[in-house]
Amino acid sequence: xxxxxxHAWLGLSLLSxxxxxxxxxxxxxxxxxxxxxxxxxxxxxxxxxxxxxDLSRALxxxxxxxxxxxxxxxxxxxxxxxxxGGHEPLHxxxxxxxxxxxxxxxxxxxxxxxxxxxxxxxxxxxxxxxxTALELDQPAPAEDSEAFTDxxxxxxxxxxxxxxxxxxxxxxxxxxxxxxxxxxxxxxxAQLACFSIATTTEFSFI
Amino acid sequence: xxxxTRLSRRRFFTGVAGTVGAAVTAAHLRSxxxxxxxxxxxxxxxxxxxxxxxxxxxxxxxIIDSVLPVTTDELPEGSDAASLxxxxxxxxIQPAGSNIRCVAPLSPLDQLFFTPQxxxxxxxxxxxxxxxxxxxEATSVNHAVAQKRAMTGAGINRGRTIAEAVAERHGRGLPxxxxxxxxxxxxxxxxxxTLAGRARGEIIxxxxxxxMATHGSRGLEGIPGAQQLLRAxxxxxxxxxxxxxxxxxxxAPLRERYLSMRRELGPMLEEQDAITKLMLTPQDxxxxxxxxxxxxxxxxxxDALPNLDKDSWQQQGGMAFLLxxxxxxxxxxxxxxxxxxxxxxxxxxxxxxxxxHTVHRTAQGVMWSRVLQVVSGLITLLQRHDYLGDPxxxxxxxxxxxxxxxxxxxxxxRPATSPDFYGTGHHLNNGTVxxxxxxxxxxxxxxxxxxxxxxxxFDRRTGEAAPGTVMREGDIYSLIAQAMDVDFDGRRDxxxxxx
Numbered sequence: 001x002x003x004x005x006x007h008a009w010l011g012l013s014l015l016s017x018x019x020x021x022x023x024x025x026x027x028x029x030x031x032x033x034x035x036x037x038x039x040x041x042x043x044x045x046x047x048x049x050x051x052x053x054d055l056s057r058a059l060x061x062x063x064x065x066x067x068x069x070x071x072x073x074x075x076x077x078x079x080x081x082x083x084x085g086g087h088e089p090l091h092x093x094x095x096x097x098x099x100x101x102x103x104x105x106x107x108x109x110x111x112x113x114x115x116x117x118x119x120x121x122x123x124x125x126x127x128x129x130x131x132t133a134l135e136l137d138q139p140a141p142a143e144d145s146e147a148f149t150d151x152x153x154x155x156x157x158x159x160x161x162x163x164x165x166x167x168x169x170x171x172x173x174x175x176x177x178x179x180x181x182x183x184x185x186x187x188x189x190a191q192l193a194c195f196s197i198a199t200t201t202e203f204s205f206i
Numbered sequence: 207x208x209x210x211t212r213l214s215r216r217r218f219f220t221g222v223a224g225t226v227g228a229a230v231t232a233a234h235l236r237s238x239x240x241x242x243x244x245x246x247x248x249x250x251x252x253x254x255x256x257x258x259x260x261x262x263x264x265x266x267x268x269i270i271d272s273v274l275p276v277t278t279d280e281l282p283e284g285s286d287a288a289s290l291x292x293x294x295x296x297x298x299i300q301p302a303g304s305n306i307r308c309v310a311p312l313s314p315l316d317q318l319f320f321t322p323q324x325x326x327x328x329x330x331x332x333x334x335x336x337x338x339x340x341x342x343e344a345t346s347v348n349h350a351v352a353q354k355r356a357m358t359g360a361g362i363n364r365g366r367t368i369a370e371a372v373a374e375r376h377g378r379g380l381p382x383x384x385x386x387x388x389x390x391x392x393x394x395x396x397x398x399x400t401l402a403g404r405a406r407g408e409i410i411x412x413x414x415x416x417x418m419a420t421h422g423s424r425g426l427e428g429i430p431g432a433q434q435l436l437r438a439x440x441x442x443x444x445x446x447x448x449x450x451x452x453x454x455x456x457x458a459p460l461r462e463r464y465l466s467m468r469r470e471l472g473p474m475l476e477e478q479d480a481i482t483k484l485m486l487t488p489q490d491x492x493x494x495x496x497x498x499x500x501x502x503x504x505x506x507x508x509d510a511l512p513n514l515d516k517d518s519w520q521q522q523g524g525m526a527f528l529l530x531x532x533x534x535x536x537x538x539x540x541x542x543x544x545x546x547x548x549x550x551x552x553x554x555x556x557x558x559x560x561x562x563h564t565v566h567r568t569a570q571g572v573m574w575s576r577v578l579q580v581v582s583g584l585i586t587l588l589q590r591h592d593y594l595g596d597p598x599x600x601x602x603x604x605x606x607x608x609x610x611x612x613x614x615x616x617x618x619x620r621p622a623t624s625p626d627f628y629g630t631g632h633h634l635n636n637g638t639v640x641x642x643x644x645x646x647x648x649x650x651x652x653x654x655x656x657x658x659x660x661x662x663x664f665d666r667r668t669g670e671a672a673p674g675t676v677m678r679e680g681d682i683y684s685l686i687a688q689a690m691d692v693d694f695d696g697r698r699d700x701x702x703x704x705x
Contacts (some may be wrong), residue, residue, distance in 0.1 A: 034453065036454070037453070037456055078415075079419070095350075106472050111423065114422070115426050168445055192438040196439075201461050
């Protein structure tokens with residue numbers, strides 16, 4: 001190869017390199033491709049029994065301890081049964097569950113999840129099982145800490161069966177402080193993070 | 207943990223300064239409304255709104271054993287009174303001023319081990335002015351099928367139940383436009399997939415505690431404060447949209463409707479403080495630590511339904527009233543159940559009216575009394591109170607219609623060897639009781655053939671009795687629809703019965 005040819009190749013390489021992101025340190029990372037929207041959209045509403053079982057397994061709580069209303073009514077099998085997609089053939093003759101969520105379904109979902117998350121946090125104060133990163137009365141960890149990352153990752157794995165994406169870490173990091181910017185306790189963060197994740201539609205529909 | 211305080215809708219939408227999540231939530235509300243069914247649409251004009259109460263007399267409430275009886279002296283000559291379900295004249299009463307007769311209260315012997323708390327006679331005495339008795343023949347003797355046909359008019363309006371139709375007409379902007387506490391076929395949704403989402407039935411299985419379903423957090427112990435929960439909700443909204451699941455199913459109709467309810471109806475119910483207004487649990491039975499209160503109208507309801515605290519049937523009536531009074535619903539369905547006790551006394555029959563299979567007259571007497579006691583309490587409440595508590599809107603009764611729905615009638619014969627204690631099967635032929643100032647009151651439309659005890663129909667426009675004809679479920683449905691300003695193709699003109 002002659003010097004002219006070598007110079008030509010180098011020049012071509014330089015020119016082409018100018019257009020390649022990897023060649024320059026100040027080029028932005030390419031945007032990840034947006035997820036295509038489903039064309040079938042065949043979602044199934046996760047109903048009372050499955051909902052309770054999933055929550056129970058994720059938080060390692062007996063189903064009967066997930067939620068009670070007014071100190072006496074079982075949330076899942078009694079007062080919120082219809083709202084959670086259940087059926088009651090014996091007394092009410094509701095032979096088949098309703099096809100779609102009721103107007104109060106989102107609210108009762110929040111109630112059951114909030115109650116369960118609170119119950120888990122309270123249990124963990126004496127016998128940590130889920131929220132083990134820190135003492136629950138301590139200030140919540142920093143967003144860049146291992147305690148935060150581990151807690152969020154563990155919640156996602158328990159509740160949704162996957163790892164969180166970066167955006168989800170960032171969003172949940174906002175729960176580490178209150179509206180005034182003051183750090184909350186780890187216990188409060190645990191409750192709120194648990195609530196936020198378990199009341200997403202991803203937990204309620206499959 | 208600080209005690210949770212009420213979340214106002216304004217605070218939910220806008221949040222406090224620096225709450226990014228709440229601001230995003232507000233944006234989601236706007237976009238959610240546009241994409242989804244717009245469940246929290248602008249409310250219908252309260253002045254125009256009408257209220258429907260469907261009272262399900264489950265099991266087969268016989269009209270000739272209540273308000274359309276036939277006496278032995280009305281039988282044609284040669285008839286065998288002992289083998290027909292007719293009553294001695296002394297057993298049939300026509301209260302002063304009433305054009306409607308009724309069966310007298312059960313004797314102690316006829317009551318068997320039941321203790322009726324009320325009587326058909328008391329009801330007719332108090333409410334005959336607004337009673338409309340319409341003869342009718344059903345088209346099924348299967349309980350579930352007949353119950354559903356009683357609600358849908360046998361499909362006359364695209365399969366919509368009358369409650370759904372009224373909710374779609376009058377329920378715009380109401381968070382719980384159509385509530386259903388019935389059972390069996392009365393509880394089934396209609397078959398019209400084009401029905402607006404807001405008109406679908408909200409099932410209430412436990413009226414005493416249902417108020418808890420109208421708030422996402424109040425009444426739970428040890429939870430974070432209201433502001434923190436508001437913040438978490440905002441973060442949750444963003445998580446929902448940012449997640450791979452949310453991106454993938456961003457156009458899924460089921461998910462969109464769910465989000466619309468969560469972002470619009472939920473805040474509406476919380477803003478309206480439904481958890482307090484609908485709380486039927488007495489204050490003494492609410493653990494103090496929960497920070498909840500009984501409904502401000504609870505005492506008023508208890509005055510008309512004295513056994514409210516213990517009787518689930520009266521709780522249904524009370525809930526139906528509260529839902530309407532507070533402008534959350536315009537159509538409520540309630541349904542009488544089976545065996546019920548008041549202390550040691552049995553006040554309701556097993557299988558409700560279907561206990562007629564075992565002992566017909568006792569079952570009919572006990573159950574008509576039970577049903578009408580709650581209907582009477584409901585009428586009392588509707589007559590006493592202004593709609594939405596606003597005197598300018600007039601009394602609730604002025605805009606209300608009560609439809610006592612039932613499956614079908616019962617056999618017209620009885621065994622001559624046991625004319626007082628016998629069982630009956632299902633029978634298509636029957637009648638219906640409606641109550642409303644919007645209908646011609648103190649009137650029977652149609653009649654009863656004394657030879658067969660079969661009811662016959664009437665001319666829909668003139669109201670003249672028309673022997674040889676029968677009215678059907680679609681006629682009852684059309685009558686209610688016409689009174690409630692619900693228009694649909696195929697609606698029959700029932701003008702004769704309209705006030």
